Amino acid sequence: MAIVTAQKTPDRQPPLSETSIIGWMQKNLFSSITNTILTVITLYIVYLTVKGIYIWGFADATFVAENRRECYNNSLTGACWAGVIDWMDNIMYGRYPRDELWRINAGGILVVLWMAPLWMSKVKGKIFIGISVVMLYPFLAGYLFSGGSKGLFMQVMVSGAIVAFIANMLNMIIGLTKNQSLVQFLLRIFNQNNASDKTQRNVILGIMIISFLAIFLWQISFNLEKVGWTQWGGLFLTLVIAGVGIAASMPLGVILALGRRSRLPVVRVLSTSFIEIFRSVPLITVLFMATTMFPLFMPDGFVLNKLVQVIIAVILFNACYMAENVRAGLQAIPKGQFEGAHTIGLGYWGTMGLIVMPQALKHMIPNIVGNFIGLLKNSTLVSIIGLFDILLMLRSISRDVPWLGLHREPLIFGAVLFFILCFSMSKYSRHLEKKLSTDNKS
C-alpha cells in the first residue's frame, strides 16, 4: 500500500556537511589525521611567511627617505621602498626627457582607447578597428616616442592615424549611444541614407579626404622635440620591445608554419631548419649574435642602431616559437575542413585564409598569450647587452650614490610588476579560451 498524496513533498535541505563552512572544512582540510597535521603545519608556514612579508614589506618599511642611511635610521629590519619610489620615473620611462613624459603616457592611453571598442559588443566595424590599430597606430606611436621633424611619408601616416583614431572614437560613442556605425550616422546627417551605393561611397570618401586634409595641414604646424633611442628605457622600453616583437613575429610565424607544412620540399626544409636552429639556442646567444654579427652583415657605411638590432633578433627568435604555436593550431583542424574547402573550389590561400586560419586562431589564443608572456619575461635579457630596460634601471638603483647597495627592494618591485602583468594576462587568456570554446565538451 503506497501512500499517495496529490502534493509533492518538499525537497529536504542538503545535509549540513555539504553546505556549511564547517562541513566544507571537514571535507577539505580535516578529513583524516594526516590531513589535519598537514593543514596545521601548512597553516603555520603560511602564517610565518605572510607575517614576515608584512613586517618586512609594510610594517617596518620606510616609504619616505632621502637616502639609505635614513632608511636604516628608521628601521633596520624593514624594506627601504623610498629608493624605489625615488627612482619610479626612471623605472617606468628610463632617461626619457622629463618634460616629454606626456608623450609616452599619451601613446599608452591612445592604444588602450583605440583597442577598447574591440571589447564592446555594441560597437560596429571591429575589423576596421583591428586593422587600423595594427597598420596605423605604430606610426603615430613611433612618432610620438621619437619625435623630430617628419618626412612626407611620416606626415601622411601620422595624419592618417589621427583621422583613424578620431573616427574610431566617434564610432565608439555613436555605437554606444545610438547603436549605429559612424558611416550610417554620417549618411543620416547628410540625408543620404536612401541614396545609391555610389553616392554614399562618394560622400564618405569626401568626408574622409576633407578631414584628412584638415589634419594634414594642422599637423604641419608643429613638430615634437626629437628624443633619441638611447634615452628610451625602463618599463616603456621593455613594452616597446615586447610589443613590436609580438606584432612582427606573428605574420612571420604564420609564414614559417605554413612553410613547414608545405608540400614543396625546398620550402619545407628551409622553414624547418630555420625554426629548429633558432629554437635550439638560447635567446642571449641570438642577442649577442645580433650585436656582434649584424654589423658585419650590413653593406658598407650602413649602421643599424642597437635597439633595431635587438628588436630584429627578438623578432627572429620569437617567430620560430610562434610558428610552432601556429603549427599546433593548424594540426588541430580536422582534415575534412581542408577537403571541404577544396571541394567548393578554394585554392591554397583561400583555404588557409578563409577556412583554416580563422578556426586555428581560436585554438592558438592561449598559446599566443603564453608566448607573449614568455617574450615579456625574456625581454629583460636585453639588459645584459646594455639596453636600459626595466631590469637595468632596477639594478642601477644600487649604484646610485644615495641608495648604494639597495638590491632586494628594486628587484622585488620588478618581480611584482611582472607578476601582475603576466598573471592577469594568463588568467584573461584562460577566460577567453572558455568563452570562445564552441565544442560541447563540458
Add this chain to the structure above:
Amino acid sequence: MAQAVDKKNKARLRPKEKFNFFQDQRVRSVFYQLLTAGLVGWFLYYLGSNTAQNLEARGMSTGFGFFNTTAGFDTEFKLIKYTPGVGTYRDIFIIGALNTLLVSFFAIIASTILGFFVGILRLSNNWLVAKVALAFVEIFRNTPLLIQIIFWFMGIFSVLPVIKKTIDLSFGAEFLLLNNRGLYFATPIFGNLFWLTALALAIAIIAVIIIRFRAKKRQEQTGEQVKILLPCIALIVLLPAITFFATGMPLAWDIPSIQGFNFVGGASLPPAFLALFVALSIYHAASIAEAVRAGILSVNKGQTEAALSIGLEQKKVISLVVIPQARPAIIPPMISNWLDTVKNSSLAVAIGYNDIVSLFMQTTLNQIGHALEIVGLTMAFYMTISLIISGFLNIYNKRVQLVER
C-alpha cells in the same frame, strides 16, 4: 565484368589533358621552389659578400687558429686544470662548456624532484596544501627568470655572513660551510683499499637486480608475492658497510678550514653557481609541476575508480594504474623542460658565473674578435645538446607508441 565496364567508361570520360604551362601543378611547384631557393641563396650570398668585404676592410682574419693561442685571463670557477698565460682558448671553451653542463645537470635533477613533489601537492585533497602549491607555481612562473637569478645572487648569496661568521650547514662537523664567498664542502680522500667497498656496492646492486627479476618472474608464473624489500635494503647497506669496516675504513675527509683570510682544503662552489642553481631549479620546478599535474589529470577518472573497485589499495592504484598511464603525458614536456634548463643556464652571464656564454661568447669575443667563429661555435654547442636531448625524446616517444598499439 563490372570492373571492365567501369574501366572502359573511365577511359572514355577522362577529359583530354591539355598541358597548360602556367596552370600545371608540377611546373608551378618547381617554379616556386626555385624561386624560394633562389631568394634565400641570393640573400645568403649578399650577407656573405658583405661580411667578407667588412672583414677585409677592418683587417680581421678568420679561421679557428685562435684556438691554439694562449689566453691571458683567469676564470674563477673551473673543472679542469688551467693557468692563465699557459692555457689556450680551447681550454676556455672546454671550461665554459663543462660549467654550463655542470650547473644544468644539478638544476635538472633538483627541479625534477621538486617539480614532482609540487605537482603532486597541487592535486592534494587538502585544499590549503593545493592552494599553497598553486601559489608557488604561479609566483615563480610569472616572474622573469633573470630577475629571479639576480635576486638570488644579489639579494641572498652575496649578502650571506662573511667568512669569519660562516654558517655551518652540517651542525658543527664543518662539512658544509656557507658564506658570502660560496659553499665550501669537504671532499673525500679515498684510501688504498677503498676500491673493495666500491666493488662490494656494485655486487650488492647486481644481486638486488637479480633478486627482483626472479621475484617478478615467480609472481608472473605462480601469483605468489615475495617480500624482497627488506632483504634488498639489508644487502645494499650491509655488504658495502662490512667491507668498509673490514678493510679498516680507508676513507678520510679533506675538511675546509679558515687560514688567514680564506679557506684551505675541501672544494667550493661560488655564489654565482649557487644562485644560478637555486633559481633554475625553482623556476623549472614550477613548470615541471604543471606538466606532472596535467599528466596525472589526463588519466581518466574511471581508471582510478575501476582500480579501487577491484580492491586495490590507494597506494597501489597510484603506482600501478595512474602513474604508468600518466607517464607518456608527463615525460615529453619534462624533457623539453630539461632542454630549457640548459638553455636558460646561459643567463649566468648576468651574474658572472663562468659558463660558455660568459667565458667564450663575451670575454673571449671581447678580447680577440672572431665574432663569426665564436658565435657559431657557441650556437653549435647548444644545438648539439638540444639534438641529443630531443633524440632521447624521440626514442622515448617511439617506445611509448609501440607499447600503446
